[in-house]
Amino acid sequence: MKLVHLLPLLIAGLLGAFAAVPATDAVAQTPPATLDKVSFGTNWVAEAEHGGFFQALADGTYKQYGLDVTIVPGGPNVNNRILLIAGKLDFFMSANTLQSFDAVANNVPVVAVAAMFQKDPQVFLAHPESKVTKLEDLKPLTLFVSKEGIASYFQWLKSEYGFSEDRVKPYTFNAQPFLADKKSAMQGYVTSEPYAVEKQAGFKPSVILIADYGFNAYSTLIETRRNLIDSKPDLVQRFVDASIIGWNHYLYGDNKPGNDMIKKLNPEMTDALLAYSVAKMKEYGIVDSGDATRDGIGAMTDARVASFFDKMVRAGVVRRDIDYRKAYTLRFVNKGVGVDLRPKN
Numbered sequence: 445m446k447l448v449h450l451l452p453l454l455i456a457g458l459l460g461a462f463a464a465v466p467a468t469d470a471v472a473q474t475p476p477a478t479l480d481k482v483s484f485g486t487n488w489v490a491e492a493e494h495g496g497f498f499q500a501l502a503d504g505t506y507k508q509y510g511l512d513v514t515i516v517p518g519g520p521n522v523n524n525r526i527l528l529i530a531g532k533l534d535f536f537m538s539a540n541t542l543q544s545f546d547a548v549a550n551n552v553p554v555v556a557v558a559a560m561f562q563k564d565p566q567v568f569l570a571h572p573e574s575k576v577t578k579l580e581d582l583k584p585l586t587l588f589v590s591k592e593g594i595a596s597y598f599q600w601l602k603s604e605y606g607f608s609e610d611r612v613k614p615y616t617f618n619a620q621p622f623l624a625d626k627k628s629a630m631q632g633y634v635t636s637e638p639y640a641v642e643k644q645a646g647f648k649p650s651v652i653l654i655a656d657y658g659f660n661a662y663s664t665l666i667e668t669r670r671n672l673i674d675s676k677p678d679l680v681q682r683f684v685d686a687s688i689i690g691w692n693h694y695l696y697g698d699n700k701p702g703n704d705m706i707k708k709l710n711p712e713m714t715d716a717l718l719a720y721s722v723a724k725m726k727e728y729g730i731v732d733s734g735d736a737t738r739d740g741i742g743a744m745t746d747a748r749v750a751s752f753f754d755k756m757v758r759a760g761v762v763r764r765d766i767d768y769r770k771a772y773t774l775r776f777v778n779k780g781v782g783v784d785l786r787p788k789n
Contacts, residue, residue: 500690
């Protein structure tokens with residue numbers, strides 16, 4: 445179970461943004477003799493949910509874009525967000541749009557420059573006996589939700605769907621209380637917790653992806669500092685473009701190089717779990733759906749960010765008076781990068 449999955453949002457001042465000028469195909473295909481050194485911090489240990497970045501490093505895509513990239517994995521005792529702000533990292537992988545709003549609220553000069561996940565992978569898992577087929581079916585159940593989840597997406601469930609905290613029990617990233625209570629549901633990530641429950645308990649849980657019910661945060665965003673955008677926009681663009689290509693290769697090409705790197709950094713990752721995670725990212729359209737199908741992986745729109753901001757204001761999660769438009773830029777995305785790599789069928 446991954447703490448970062450529900451480490452949303454309200455961690456002040458820990459964000460980044462990065463933007464840049466588009467890289468040309470010529471730049472991508474003929475790497476210069478001198479590569480620009482770039483450091484990128486993830487928000488958890490290496491796993492399939494970071495696969496496109498590791499793929500771009502392992503298969504040479506970053507190098508083709510003139511970049512010498514070092515990926516710095518996160519973990520329970522690593523705060524890469526702080527390192528970004530301190531200038532020790534160039535880019536950071538943040539959890540979702542709420543963290544970007546929080547940066548603005550706390551005057552942290554970071555910006556989201558691409559959204560690699562079009563859908564937040566947050567789900568609820570339920571026992572088959574509960575016959576849960578839609579979000580509203582969760583209301584009569586005991587819900588295991590983390591304190592971070594209560595402060596973020598559960599406030600939206602209350603304001604939009606009338607859920608009550610009376611039915612909530614603390615989730616401590618341990619599945620046992622859920623497994624013991626057939627009239628309960630547990631938070632998780634669509635790419636991992638259903639697999640873990642099936643392996644541990646021998647049944648296939650019902651899965652409700654809250655993104656499919658209107659929780660339209662972007663997830664797995666690339667962030668950088670404003671000063672890097674201003675001083676090196678071409679570098680930012682090349683990192684964004686190469687990362688997008690990496691995600692296309694990871695989802696639709698030979699992802700063995702990326703997975704081998706993930707397994708080396710995190711021996712707990714198995715081939716079976718990696719394959720499951722990739723399959724679920726495809727099945728649920730986590731990476732490549734919505735605007736990304738037209739504008740390329742990493743796509744963002746003003747309308748979508750505005751919509752999510754309004755929902756979070758209504759839910760009492762963010763303040764109405766913050767200028768949320770400072771949280772992101774569209775300068776480096778929506779260029780159709782990598783769309784030709786998508787399977788034609």
